[in-house]
Amino acid sequence: MDSENNFSRMAPPIFDGENYQLWAVRMETYLEALDLWEAVEEDYEVNPLPTNPTVAQIKSHKENKTIKSKAKTTLFAAVSTTVFTKIMTLTSPKDIWNYLKKEYAGDERIRGMKVLNLMKEFKLQRMKESETVKGYSDRLLGIVNNAQEQRTLMRQDGMVEGALVASHKTQSKGKFLKNYPPCQHCGKNGHPPYKCWKRPDAQCKNCK
Structure with a gap:
């Protein structure tokens, strides 16, 4: 339990608009470690409670709502201010994730x-x-x-x-x-002295 609490206090990887692929891999791993990735991947609906809910239904409803809220909050905390202004009106964790993928990964x-x-x-x-x-x-x-x-x-x-x-x-x-360095035979750059045609021992391969 202590190790889980310590991990939850670790800051998520911050995305500033660069190197999306690297950030996405790290962020998915981070969300999985916090048991929040399912809320991003599946985007399940939190159905309203029935008229006379049982204790189990109330507990399940609260957990699903909390997990989805935490996933959204974590994504908001994992981007720079510039990126946040582009996603702050989105309400679903999956919508946020898909927007970032479409905007920064590209087709x-x-x-x-x-x-x-x-x-x-x-x-x-x-x-x-x-x-x-x-x-x-x-x-x-x-x-x-x-x-x-x-x-x-x-x-x-x-x-x-x-x-x-x-x-x-x-x-x-x-x-x-x-x-x-300048050739010692012709004084020009771009070739070694032994390949220079003006060297004393230069010969034509055809006529010698």
């Missing part, structure tokens, strides 16, 4: 567009002159890590994740060559 088309936008942003990145290869690589990986809401979709579509990895490798290699 497959929207998630797909987010992935495409991520890939576009990824490809448009350029190495800064003062940036090291490691710093540039870390910045690219940071873009991927910030799109945590899309990871489930990206795992389902291996081609998307593969494209990001391939793009990362290609861009890193290209930017590394671009920042290669």
